[in-house]
Amino acid sequence: MSKRLSLIYFSATGGTAKVTKGVAEGISDNYKEYDITSPINRKESITFDSNDLVIVGVPVYAGRVPKFLIDFFTKIKGNHTPAVFITVYGNRNYDDALIELKDTFESNGFIGISAGAFIAEHSNTTKVGTNRPDIEDLKTANKFGADIKNKLENLEDMSQLPKLIVKGNVPYKERISVPPIVPDTNDACTKCGICAKYCPMGAISINNFKDIDAAKCVRCCSCIKKCPVNAKSINHEVFNKITKGLIDNFSTIRNEPECF
Template sequence: MEIKKVSLVYFSATNVSKKYAVAMGKALDKEMVEYDFTLPADRDPAKAPSFGPDDFVILSLPIYGGRVPTICLEYLNALKGDNTPCVVVGTYGNRDFDDTVVEMEDLMTEKGFVVVGGAAVVGRHSFSDEIAGSRPNEEDLAGAAEFIKLVAAKDGKALPKGTIPGNRPYKEKGGSMPLGPSTTDDCINCKLCAKKCPNGVISLENPKELAKDPTECLRCHRCVTICPKHAKYFAGEGYKAMVDRCIAGFAKPDKENKYFM
């Protein structure tokens, strides 16, 4: 297929989805534009881009509870394609990608894109370094680059339904734990966590406090990973037990990335 411009569209709280998208985009060696819609200010549906048939879109998203994160849906639904070739990439923390990549395929098809490839790739789990803590590694990113070059060399036809694994209807979304981040006294009030929270949950005035109800926290762990003083953490017996279950359940063995084309 003839590609003039590559557009990366991603939501990425801890940079895993971004790393895969950038590795793929760079491998195509064309003009490249990034639409990072992780922050609320960049998620205005009125400003969502439209694409034409000469564009090539790489959509990269984290998998939350085996589904597309709810916070992404309004913006994704505002995207417009015009027979635009698109590759859908779901990044997940070594448990499972469940129905997310087919959900992405359906969503983009409905918006006028032609889904020519898909991927389910592993990255560090937001909750712990003990789960895929070193992913994506160099081999992962090289594999992603190789995959996208193969897809770009194809005829640009939509993947036959069923090429990407997953169920329709998709699995039910689970409930969320009403828990926001806590802060240690090491906080220096730099406000980075508040400025970078994907849901504006941390108070800008006093970043030790929440600006919204704790049910609004995605537990995406962006604040925990970006705090220069390591002052943010999630507390509580229920939370700790959940993370321990995740580590015991799927930290090992490291899963392989899967590519569909």
């Protein structure tokens, strides 16, 4: 493929990264990665041109693209740059996240050529979307990438591409406001600092790992899933209720990836 392939992804607990790389590997094994999970990687602007192909992967938070990513995406500029949009959700629904991602990038100089909604284990619980993306999901991601490669190779000029249409509604669903909930830390904590090092919002104090800034925390559960001694957990009535609802309704069904 003659285009330079780049990946941009945010992945607090690893699911979005796996899917986005799975799609990329179907296109080429030569790609540049912009892992924007760490806050220090969301500072600089990034610019692309028509010789680039960009794959953008984001997790779905409350049926939308996380707000802090929408804010950062204003710094990513294309210039007739072909792009592939990927949303990864926790087996409930991706609602309006894919259309929001597409609209955001298309209004910033990118031309959407394909898009996909994939499934990963839910951040809140291992009981929903358990072990996803699995081998079948990654095969689908790879095949999706290979199809994109073929599509581009058989194309003489980008204007031949039909307009990309994805599932979702405009106006997008309202963002829900959640009370300021942060993870608790129990006495098992060994002060290893992994939680603070990998917190994508820089919300955990490096001087006191129990001190978590509720204004910054997005409840991505990175600290909970990465803690080697299970010292972190969220124990809040609202969070527990949401998680119970997810387990009751989405732990025994299997949603499949959708490609557009």
